[in-house]
Amino acid sequence: MIINGVTIDETFAEAFGMKATRAIITAQNEKWAMISAQAMTGFATSVIACGCEAGIEKVLDPSETPDGRPGVSILIFAMGGKGLAKQLETRAGQCVLTSPTSALFAGIDEGVQIPLGKNLRYFGDGFQIAKKIAGKRYWRVPVMDGEFLTEATTGRVEAVGGGNFLVLAQSQPQALAACEAAIEEMRKIPNVIMPFPGGVVRSGSKVGSKYPALGASTNDAFCPTLKGVTKSELPADCESVMEIVIDGLTKEDIDKAMRVGIQAICDLGAVNGIQRISAGNYGGKLGPFHFHLREIMA
Amino acid sequence: MSALTFTMKKRLDQRVDMSPLVCNLLEGLTPKEIAGIELQNGKRKIRVDELFRIKGDDTQNIVIEGSFAKLDFIGKQLAGGNITVHGDVGAYLGLEMKSGSIKVEGNAGIYAACEMKNGYLEIKGNTGDLLAAALPGNKQGMKGGTVLVKGNVGERAGDHMRRGTLLIEGNAGDYCGSRMVAGTIAVMGTTGRYLGYAMRRGTLLLWNQPQLSATFNDCGSHTLAFLPILFASFKNLNSKFAKESARFNRVQRYGGDMAETGRGEVLVKI
Numbered sequence: 001m002i003i004n005g006v007t008i009d010e011t012f013a014e015a016f017g018m019k020a021t022r023a024i025i026t027a028q029n030e031k032w033a034m035i036s037a038q039a040m041t042g043f044a045t046s047v048i049a050c051g052c053e054a055g056i057e058k059v060l061d062p063s064e065t066p067d068g069r070p071g072v073s074i075l076i077f078a079m080g081g082k083g084l085a086k087q088l089e090t091r092a093g094q095c096v097l098t099s100p101t102s103a104l105f106a107g108i109d110e111g112v113q114i115p116l117g118k119n120l121r122y123f124g125d126g127f128q129i130a131k132k133i134a135g136k137r138y139w140r141v142p143v144m145d146g147e148f149l150t151e152a153t154t155g156r157v158e159a160v161g162g163g164n165f166l167v168l169a170q171s172q173p174q175a176l177a178a179c180e181a182a183i184e185e186m187r188k189i190p191n192v193i194m195p196f197p198g199g200v201v202r203s204g205s206k207v208g209s210k211y212p213a214l215g216a217s218t219n220d221a222f223c224p225t226l227k228g229v230t231k232s233e234l235p236a237d238c239e240s241v242m243e244i245v246i247d248g249l250t251k252e253d254i255d256k257a258m259r260v261g262i263q264a265i266c267d268l269g270a271v272n273g274i275q276r277i278s279a280g281n282y283g284g285k286l287g288p289f290h291f292h293l294r295e296i297m298a
Numbered sequence: 299m300s301a302l303t304f305t306m307k308k309r310l311d312q313r314v315d316m317s318p319l320v321c322n323l324l325e326g327l328t329p330k331e332i333a334g335i336e337l338q339n340g341k342r343k344i345r346v347d348e349l350f351r352i353k354g355d356d357t358q359n360i361v362i363e364g365s366f367a368k369l370d371f372i373g374k375q376l377a378g379g380n381i382t383v384h385g386d387v388g389a390y391l392g393l394e395m396k397s398g399s400i401k402v403e404g405n406a407g408i409y410a411a412c413e414m415k416n417g418y419l420e421i422k423g424n425t426g427d428l429l430a431a432a433l434p435g436n437k438q439g440m441k442g443g444t445v446l447v448k449g450n451v452g453e454r455a456g457d458h459m460r461r462g463t464l465l466i467e468g469n470a471g472d473y474c475g476s477r478m479v480a481g482t483i484a485v486m487g488t489t490g491r492y493l494g495y496a497m498r499r500g501t502l503l504l505w506n507q508p509q510l511s512a513t514f515n516d517c518g519s520h521t522l523a524f525l526p527i528l529f530a531s532f533k534n535l536n537s538k539f540a541k542e543s544a545r546f547n548r549v550q551r552y553g554g555d556m557a558e559t560g561r562g563e564v565l566v567k568i
Contacts, residue, residue, distance in 0.1 A: 068526050103523050127561070129499070131482070131524055132442075132461060134531040140524055149523040 001294045005270025006277060008262070008293050013164045014281035015289040018047075018077045019084045020159035020249055022057065022107025023116060025096055026071035030059060036099035037072035040091045044076070045196045046245075048216060052078040052087040053161060053247050055193030066105045067149070073107050075193045077161045077247045084156060085114040092150070093120050100145050106136075106154035117141070117150025160289050163246035163254035166204065166222060166278040167265055172240040174273030176200070179242045181268060182261035189260060191253040192246050204243040207282055219280070238275055251289050259296050266297075301382075302332070302357050304350035306364030312340025313388060314349065316362075317371040321379025321398060324357040332357075367407055373400040376417065389426070392419045395443070405449070409433075414462065416443040420536070427452035427471070430464050438479060440464065446537050453490070456483045459500065467538050475502045478562060482528070486538060497555050497562035503528075504566045514554035519568055521547050 001008040025040065027033035037056050044054035054076040065071035076091075078084035096104045097120055106116055121128040121139040129140040130152075137152040167182070169175035183199035186192065194200075209217035220226050221233040222241045234241070244261055248254035262277050279293055304319065315338035324332055333347035346352065354361075358379040362372065365385035372388075373381050377396040386404035390412055397417045405423035411430040429451045430440035439458035450468035457473070459481045469487035478497035489508045502508075525547040532539040549565040 066527055066530075067523050068530075069523075129501070129561075129563070130480070131501070131528070133524070133528050138524060138527065140522075146520060147522060147524070149527075 001297065003263075003266040003297065004268075006266045006274045008266075008297055009276060009278040010294060011279050012281055012284070012293065013162070013258070013279035013291040014284060014287035015160050015162035015164075015251075015254065015291065016079075016287045017289075018053075018079060018159045018161035018247065019081050019156055020075060020077045020161075020247070021084060021088060021111075021114065021154050021156050022073055022075050023088070023092070023096075023154055024060065024065060024071050024073050024105040024107045025099075026060075026065045026067050026069040026103045026105070027099070028069065028101035030070040030072075032099065032101055033070050033072045034059070036096050036102045037074050039095035039099065041074050041076075041195075042095075044087075044091075045201070047077075047079050047161070051083060052076050053193070053195040054087075054091075055195045055199075055247075057190065057193055058187070066151075067103055069103070075107075075191075075247070075249070077159055077193075077195075081112065081114070081156060088154070089115055089119060092116060093123075097123065097141070097143070097148055097150075103149040104151065106151045108155035108157055111155035111157040113153040114156045116152060116154040117148075118152040120148075120150060121152075123148075157249060159247065159249045160251050160254055161247040162287060163248065163258060163289070163291050164204075164243055164280050165258060165262060165293065166241055166243050166276075166280065167274065168222075168234065168238050168241050168276040168278060170237055170239055170273035170275060175240040175242045178265045178268050178272070178274050179244060181264045182244055185260040185264040186244070186246070186257045189253065189257045191250065192248040192257040194244055194246055194257075196243075196245055199244060201243045201245055204241070204280060207286075222278075233278065235275060243280065251291075254289075254291065255296055258291060258293075262293070262297055299356040300354040301359040301361045302355060303353040303361040303363060304346070305353070306362075306366070306385075307349060307351060309366055310339055310344075310349070310368065312342075313368045313370050314339050314344070315371050316369050317374035317393075319346070319360065319362075320373055320376045321358050321360060321381065322375075322377040324360070325379075327357065329355060365402075365404070367405070370407070372402075373398075373419075376400065386423070391421075392417075392445075395419065408452070411440055411443075411445045411464075413438070414440045414443050414445065416441075416462075418444050418446075420446045420448075422448045424449035424468070425451045425455075427454055428457055429455040430459050430462070431455075431457035440481065444535075446535060446539070448537070450487065456481070456500075459483070465532070465535075465537065465539050475500065475562075478502075484539065486544070494555055494562055494564055496558050498559045499561045501562070502564045503549075504564065507566055508564065510552060510564065511555070513557040514552040514564060515556060515560075517551040517553050517563075519548065519550050522549060522551075522565070523547075525549070525565075 041054040060071040205216040370388035391410040408426035432439040453471035472490035478500040484503040
């Protein structure tokens with residue numbers, strides 16, 4: 001399959017089941033909601049070392065938030081329910097409770113309820129106040145700038161993590177420009193995040209390493225500087241490969257995000273140095289979710 | 299199916315215990331079986347069809363026509379379904395109500411919504427004393443749900459209240475929110491003396507400055523983030539509380555009762 005001169009490889013991305021939740025952070029204005037959201041989703045690019053994968057899903061209009069203030073919705077993904085709950089709680093405690101004017105709400109009502117502000121309330125040292133409004137429990141925790149309002153719990157749902165595709169380009173600036181165009185479109189899709197810095201990862205990994213202590217190491221088959229010394233997947237004139245990783249609440253959400261992302265890259269086309277779109281997989285044996293590039297773009 | 303309607307045939311001198319006529323107890327009964335139910339009337343018993351003309355068959359929608367202030371225990375332990383009452387009701391309206399809704403077009407007597415657990419109770423007129431309170435000797439009054447009173451309420455509204463929302467469009471008598479354990483009482487009108495007497499936790503949300511006891515301390519004026527959420531939860535009510543113009547988030551906060559634990563609050567609109 002070739003779209004606008006860009007070859008879509010006959011391959012698939014392989015993804016895993018994860019647990020996920022959404023939280024909504026509001027503040028006096030969008031600037032402070034975003035600051036808090038960025039703090040909460042910081043250092044959350046990969047479960048390999050961060051404990052979770054998190055990102056900003058979208059900016060919310062005051063009419064879309066529970067308290068009628070500007071807000072930001074974030075998604076957090078982890079491999080297990082306990083890990084997710086721990087990450088959510090510590091991040092909420094350190095990044096939202098502490099952030100001026102912030103309030104924190106559940107972004108998913110269904111599913112298993114996990115603590116959001118349920119335990120943060122103890123920061124109130126006995127002065128905290130519970131309010132049950134329209135079936136939901138909120139905590140009002142007195143803090144130095146007024147009150148920190150938080151919903152007690154949020155819903156945990158089954159999700160999919162690790163959807164991905166690789167962008168092969170003639171040069172590094174062209175690969176990055178293509179990924180930026182893709183991310184801009186993909187950020188418009190709800191229920192997904194691209195957890196790496198700016199949504200793009202330049203250090204894609206393979207499973208295993210020559211060093212026994214490491215579970216993953218550089219994806220040498222896609223490293224342009226190793227074309228002559230390893231079993232390379234790259235054409236001779238490829239100078240740069242970048243990857244976009246997608247976590248989503250459902251497989252369909254990731255499908256959608258991959259489609260608009262790849263389409264945006266193909267719109268730039270071969271004239272802008274884009275050569276191929278490929279994907280990372282483990283031979284189909286590890287992850288139950290397979291994203292076949294040609295099916296997605298059909 | 300049309301609503302199961304009980305129309306009053308005569309006004310008795312003695313009080314009537316209406317507790318058998320709730321949706322969950324009548325479910326599955328034939329009109330004949332319902333007609334044969336005996337209600338306690340003073341020291342004697344009276345058949346339902348002796349007191350009411352019965353029409354309709356939907357036991358999940360009960361209407362009481364021509365009600366008056368001697369019909370006690372209407373909606374007692376109601377667990378689902380709707381009861382609409384045209385006229386006044388006696389004491390213990392919605393006692394220990396679990397779910398469903400009760401609407402009263404007239405006034406209610408003492409102990410309305412007493413120890414109510416959940417559901418929705420609306421009273422268009424006034425209520426007597428001890429609205430949403432605990433039975434004498436019990437420690438917890440209303441434990442959940444929403445009560446809306448469009449008129450005035452008597453003394454000790456919300457006495458020992460534990461959870462839930464009590465909305466009063468009119469005035470509240472003395473000791474409103476007394477011995478309150480938690481929950482929210484909102485009063486649009488005026489409040490009497492000894493507001494929040496011995497309250498431990500909970501919120502009294504007021505539109506008018508009350509006469510506060512010396513055991514309530516001023517905590518200053520504040521913009522509270524939970525108020526817009528609280529007001530938004532009232533938007534579907536047939537009430538002044540649902541109006542945009544009734545909403546505010548700036549309040550003067552008083553903490554008390556300091557003679558108790560002092561974790562309660564009186565919030566007054568500013």
